[in-house]
Amino acid sequence: MNTEAPDDLDDLDSAGSVPQESGRPTAEVTPELDGLRLDAAAARLFEGHSRSRIQQWMEEGSLLVNGAPVKRLRDLARTGDRLELLADAPEANWDVTPQDLPIDVAYADDAIAIIRKPAGLTVHPGAGQRASTLQNALLHHFPQTINVPRAGIVHRLDKDTSGLLVVALTPVAHTRLVEALADRDIGREYDALVTGAIVAGSTIDAHIGRHPRDRLKMAVTTAGRRAVTHYRVQERFKHHTLLRVKLETGRTHQIRVHLAHLKWPIVGDALYGGRVARGVGMSEKLRAALLAFPRQALHARELQLEHPITGELMHFTAEPPEDFQAMLELLRREERRNNAL
Known part of the structure; x- marks a missing residue:
């Protein structure tokens, strides 16, 4: 898969973003993005998501253009196109309910939070547990994480393991922390x-x-x-x-x-x-x-x-x-x- 990008996309401001509908990020292609490949345009519009991640979602049918999945990775963006990002199901927050559960925050700023997780707390919902997890609590205490994969959870701890974990509060922070973890x-x-x-x-x-x-x-x-x-x-x-x-x-x-x-x-x-x-x-x-x-x-x-x-x-x-x-x-x-x- 080609991940070549024309610019340092993480350093660009998002352009043409519109309010979300149904909890899903949407954006409109602006004139300065006309003619770019859709993956490049989407990476600029949906700030914090890398171009390679956008390409993966395109292949999965999770990026809609004017209501329809992208047919080819090399399709071009046109002024006025409406993009809707569904995100991949394992990371999405749309079906996770915010809950006012106590969490122990060791540190927080605009980009990250450091959480002291107690033993017994599941990190994110799964087949056997759909609520009362750290992800449910994060969506309540840090509502901005609705737009971050898995409410910003970058790495997990087993349910009965206690201790520190980092949470990204913005898409940009999430992308960079995921890359740092991989490196x-x-x-x-x-x-x-x-x-x-x-x-x-x-x-x-x-x-x-x-x-x-x-x-x-x-x-x-x-x-x-x-x-x-x-x-x-x-x-x-x-x-x-x-x-x-x-x-x-x-x-x-x-x-x-x-x-x-x-x-x-x-x-x-x-x-x-x-x-x-x-x-x-x-x-x-x-x-x-x-x-x-x-x-x-x-x-x-x-x-x-x-x-x-x-x-x-x-x-x-x-x-x-x-x-x-x-x-x-x-x-x-x-x-x-x-x-x-």
Whole structure:
């Protein structure tokens, strides 16, 4: 697909935009855009969407010209043409209801917001859950995100993973953050409490794809996509280790799958074998607490990125929630007890 563009489209002001109808972005081709290819004209009119993204939507039939899908990518724009952007269904917000749900905003300006997501909050609606997600909450607290794919969600955290994520509040910010994520320019580090005594840090470079038998799980498989996870030891316990994990890629369940593959499942992770409490000399109190821990002990602690508009390098940190810290304190008390014997 040809993605050549005549100008730096991100730096151009939108021209000819008209009010949205039925919640969908619409625009009218102005005389200065007459004769341009439709993808180039649409990228100028719908500010913040890259030309390659516009081309993808054109191929999917999601860009209408005077009410009809574009027939050819090389069609030309003509003065007065009315463009309507349907956007691709997985990213659209039209069927997502804004909800006044509490969210913890660590930082916000006109372009981005940094959210501290609690464990138990689903990031965006899916087949099994259509409401009470972060996307529903964002559409209420930041109504401008109606015009941003997935209400500005750039990367996701699993429902039971806590911690930081960045949200784009404008189409321009979204496009640039998505590109930064693809270029691995957004730094993400996690705290992970695992079962197993790990001696030193290392890197896991193993492809991840859908599990061949259990469709709810991911697995290390040669048929998957390359996934790279770096980890280092933060704190050692007799039968457990607190790791600091850095993502180089961002596959579904990547940290959970990679660590479980090495037989170090994350504490509380029932899906990948972490709901266990084994170890010689473990107290019954610790054993019971490990078995009762209701989720994977995984927390997105640090987020580093370049601001998509100003270029400022930004760094955010969030301490783990109370349940995670309580488990660590219990492990520390167990260590002190063992050392005193």
